[in-house]
Amino acid sequence: MAKRAVSNPLALAVLACLWERPMYPYEMTTTMRERGKEDSIRLNFGSLYSVIKSLEKHGFIEVAQTEREGNRPERVVYAITDTGRLEAESWLRELIEVPVKEYPAIETGLSLLPMLPPQTAAALLEGRRDRLDADLAGRRELHEQVSGLPELFMVESHYRMAVMEAERTFIADLASRIRDRSIGGYTSWEQLHRLLSDGVGMEELIGRIADGDFGQEAADLYR
Known part of the structure; x- marks a missing residue:
């Protein structure tokens, strides 16, 4: 399989969320949990922020806007880039098509x-x-x-x-x-x-x- 710039499967889940529409991190987590993705993708909030920063660093996602409601902390909304869409599709195609040796x-x-x-x-x-x-x-x-x-x-x-x-x-x-x-x-x-x-x-x-x-x-x- 190709070596990915960001290889954590959670990164693909993030790209999939943003493929639908721009979201802020907590919204991504909620969406994944509501859809039962925790059963197939290891999900925790700490790792999510690290993955998001790595995706942003490699140009797969970008800050779309920032939001603030009242006295609450500012929320950063992310969007997928064209490069991110290509990466997500390539990665998903590879996961579906190419068997790999796993170590259960x-x-x-x-x-x-x-x-x-x-x-x-x-x-x-x-x-x-x-x-x-x-x-x-x-x-x-x-x-x-x-x-x-x-x-x-x-x-x-x-x-x-x-x-x-x-x-x-x-x-x-x-x-x-x-x-x-x-x-x-x-x-x-x-x-x-x-x-x-x-x-x-x-x-x-x-x-x-x-x-x-x-x-x-x-x-x-x-x-």
């Missing part, structure tokens, strides 16, 4: 799963499955409440649900195969943690695995 926390956890005893891992995965079920139920209820809203304005939520449902299916199946010991490598995984619980040191165990004492299955765990 669950993938990190799964990559290190052998550190945990098998049945502990299964219990934790089942806990995650239950949390996903609860989250999915809440989202389905929300979708029912806004059923009159055109699908276009809920597409990111539908995407999130599809991803969660796929994860839930994978996690539940993985937990089940650990429980019934059918996952490949289970025997060596169980033996490894049994020896650790008996007081055998990890350094000694890895040495024994390297020497082939546990067979190829165990060696594959620590390739």
